[in-house]
Amino acid sequence: MFKNVTADVVFSVDSDSKLKDESFIDDAKEVLNDKNIWICGTVGAFFNGWVHGTHEDVNDDSSYEGEVDTLAGCCQIFRTEILNHIWVDLDFAPFWYEDTDFCFQAKVLGGKIYRFHFNNKFYHVWGGSGNKIFGNSLFEEKHKIMLKKWKKNKKLKLMYQE
Numbered sequence: 001m002f003k004n005v006t007a008d009v010v011f012s013v014d015s016d017s018k019l020k021d022e023s024f025i026d027d028a029k030e031v032l033n034d035k036n037i038w039i040c041g042t043v044g045a046f047f048n049g050w051v052h053g054t055h056e057d058v059n060d061d062s063s064y065e066g067e068v069d070t071l072a073g074c075c076q077i078f079r080t081e082i083l084n085h086i087w088v089d090l091d092f093a094p095f096w097y098e099d100t101d102f103c104f105q106a107k108v109l110g111g112k113i114y115r116f117h118f119n120n121k122f123y124h125v126w127g128g129s130g131n132k133i134f135g136n137s138l139f140e141e142k143h144k145i146m147l148k149k150w151k152k153n154k155k156l157k158l159m160y161q162e
Helices: 023-032 080-084 098-108 129-134 136-150
Strands: 009-013 017-019 037-041 075-079 112-115 122-124
Touching: 009 023, 009 080, 023 037, 023 075, 037 098, 075 080, 098 112, 098 136
Parallel strands: 037 112
Antiparallel strands: 009 075, 017 122, 037 075
C-alpha cells in the first residue's frame, strides 16, 4: 500500500475527509518531532467504539490532545520509517480494523499514538457508508480476524466476543 512512498511523512486520509487549513500539516509535523510518537492524527477511536459503522470518539471535544490507544483511519500521519516495522495488514482490506491493527502493531513495539486537536482544520464525514455498501457481514468478518490476531497479545473487549 505504501511501498512507493518517497516522502519522510505519510498523510493517510479518507476520501470523505477534508483538510480545511494547511496549517494542519504543520501541526502534525510538530507532533511527530517527538520520536516516541509513531502515529498521530485527529480522531482517537476507542476500539470498542465501532458498532456497525457508527463511531464513538475518545472525546467529542475537538480540543482534546494526548495519547490514545488507536486512531481512526480517516486521518493517520506517520514518519515513513515506521513502515520498516509495521504494515497495513491486507487481511483487513478493503477496510474495517486495518487502522486499529496498524496502531496496535506500533504500540506493541513501544510506539505512542497521539491525538492532536484539530481546531476546525480537518473534517471527516461519519456516515457508515461501508455498511450501506457491504452490509454487516463484512464488518463481522473483519472483527473475527481482529479477534484471532490480537486476543493473545491484548486484553480486548470486543463485540461478538467468542
